[in-house]
Amino acid sequence: MISKVIEKAFNDQLAAETYSAYLYWSMSAALEEMQLPGFAHWMRAQAQEEMNHAVKFYHHIVERGGRVKLGAIAAPPAEWESPAKMFEEVLKHERHVTALIHKLVETAAQEKDYAAGVFLQWFVNEQVEEEAAAELILSKIKMIQDSKGGLYMLDKEMGQRGAGD
Numbered sequence: 001m002i003s004k005v006i007e008k009a010f011n012d013q014l015a016a017e018t019y020s021a022y023l024y025w026s027m028s029a030a031l032e033e034m035q036l037p038g039f040a041h042w043m044r045a046q047a048q049e050e051m052n053h054a055v056k057f058y059h060h061i062v063e064r065g066g067r068v069k070l071g072a073i074a075a076p077p078a079e080w081e082s083p084a085k086m087f088e089e090v091l092k093h094e095r096h097v098t099a100l101i102h103k104l105v106e107t108a109a110q111e112k113d114y115a116a117g118v119f120l121q122w123f124v125n126e127q128v129e130e131e132a133a134a135e136l137i138l139s140k141i142k143m144i145q146d147s148k149g150g151l152y153m154l155d156k157e158m159g160q161r162g163a164g165d
């Protein structure tokens with residue numbers, strides 16, 4: 001049985017992951033408007049991953065005899081000045097999510113909830129990947145600076161992204 005503390009913390013994270021999906025979906029729409037379909041595809045795949053993360057929390061709460069309770073999801077921003085500004089925000093957001101996950105690991109340890117601790121290890125590793133991916137894309141965007149040809153090539157590359165967890 002899951003403690004009330006972990007149940008609440010996991011429901012909050014389920015909402016945070018859903019907000020991440022919402023944020024990236026909004027970014028995808030803005031990228032479509034910027035005529036960057038490859039970037040938009042990448043961002044929709046990212047949004048889908050975030051929904052997968054939310055579902056992992058959903059299942060863990062249910063499996064442990066807890067109750068999933070859905071909270072309100074705030075409206076994400078809708079406009080970004082450039083892909084560079086957007087990916088700066090992606091990186092900042094992922095660092096924020098990493099901090100949330102680390103806090104959950106601490107809470108699980110305080111609650112002596114070893115199953116939750118093991119479950120969260122996947123997310124600890126995932127956040128390393130998420131931050132690294134955002135950093136890499138941001139560095140590529142900075143590398144090409146204002147080159148339209150460079151952005152076109154990078155858009156093609158971003159369009160190759162497959163589905164992940």
Ligand code: FEO
Pocket residue numbers: 017020049050053094097130
């Ligand atoms: Fe679910 Fe991008 O962290």
